Amino acid sequence: MDGAEVGRALATLDGLEISVSGDEVTVRVPALDDGVRLVAGEVQRLQHIFGPRCEPAVELVMAGGLPLILLENDVVFAPEDEDAVLNARIPVRVSNAPHLVTYTEMERDARAVAVHYFDADEGLNLAEVGGTLLLLRCLIAGALRFGMRPVWAVGCWQSVWDAVGGDLMLPPFHADPRWDELCAEAAALTLDLAPPPQVSLPDPDLVTMADIAALAPSVTVARLDEEFLAAWRQWIRVPPVVFAECLLEGLPDGAQAELTLYPDGGGGVELRVHADGAIIGLLQLGFSVSEGDYSLDEIRISGAGKGTGLFQRLMFNTGALGRLLGFNMIRALATGIGSYALAVLGYPHDAAAHRLTTRGR
Structure with missing residues (x-):
């Protein structure tokens, strides 16, 4: 690729300071007070992608197949x-x-x-x-x-x-x-x-049913009673508003979730994202706090949600919620006949670069 072509692709990211001199491309990232220096002739491929928080990004495959991903406020390598x-x-x-x-x-x-x-x-x-x-x-x-x-x-x-x-x-x-x-x-x-x-958080033992009910309509529970409250205090251990903010961060206003929680620490979340009256995103999570099990049961993006970075945002929130609740891994089981049941979760998106960087890791 030539310098002008690489420069135009990176110019789609707001906030970056880009200068092109022949084959040399310099990109300063003010948020880092640093930047990258590229030889455009070493760029084998590039594509516009979304980062894990649904932010725009440009993924480059450099000489040797090495990936380099630029965001508006960070660099991935x-x-x-x-x-x-x-x-x-x-x-x-x-x-x-x-x-x-x-x-x-x-x-x-x-x-x-x-x-x-x-x-x-x-x-x-x-x-x-x-x-x-x-x-x-x-x-x-x-x-x-x-x-x-x-x-x-x-x-x-x-x-x-x-x-x-x-x-x-x-x-x-x-x-x-x-x-x-x-x-x-x-x-x-x-x-x-x-x-x-x-940052000190409120005592989870002081959570009330009113605190949980206040999350509606964004987050509702299947049955809010004293049994549910006791289970929340025993197993969830975070303020309801913190739980909701983590689950819904960065999602459109039409996102709504229903939470199920049982006395033994098991439960699940069903999250739906709406746009113009249609469901464009569906996320189903299951968990058992007592057994340390956290599973991604289903994730679907359809209609106007495709190509918007909604998938990456839902996956990022899934990981953040798991860490908030104390889980150290996500279990995902995907099966399907004739189609991919679960999209590739990792970066880089370029298949060859992904194989190179994950080999032996």
Whole structure:
């Protein structure tokens, strides 16, 4: 592709600052105070997609099949391989490394490892620290591939490495002039590692039937009585308004959900999204809090809901609700004859790039 073609595609995303000079495309993301630098000739394919919150995005497949996804306020990329950052005779692997990461997640994790180390009151698990620093180094190296300069993340990494690196059983890292340059910049920073203020939620034991009834008509329950209230206090453990906001975030005003909850902690959610009197989205969830089971039973997008990012929004809310309720995974069973019963959930959307980045992960 040429620079003008890539520039036009990225210009559809509001807020990005794009400059094209021949084959070179520079994209600054003000929300990150950073940006990417591309050679248009290395862009093999691109497509307009929706991000997990239904936001517009552009997915590019770069040379080597690597994905790069730009949003209006974030960048998504693949971490660098461990072998590319470590000078090791025997391969070292991070077993839980993600196949994609956002820039904001990288900065979040950099902050977290620094805060965890410097706030630790007891002895640290050095194997865990070593694995975390290796993973973070791979994330940062993945950003460097596309010309990003995450100075703050490098500063957090280096602060922990300077304190404990000599005690870690890690092979040496490959020499990288880009890394050295960012370390020099980071040395002039003052890292603010103060923990974010804690948000206190109301006592779940004080939830009343009036609190639950106030969610109507957006969220209703099959049978609101003392038994339901007791089950909510025992199993849900979050304020009803927080539950509703998490489930309905970003959805059209025509979204309505019905909640079922039983004394044993089992239940379900049926969510319908309407537009012009027609159902354009359907989501059915089942759960058992007592057994730790959280399942996606059905999701359908039809009519005016197709091609709007509604599917991604429903999936994002499903994951957010699961985390809110304390589940650590979503169980999804999909079957069908002659058609796909469940769309591919992950990113990148490009099939070849998806196979490349998820291989071995």
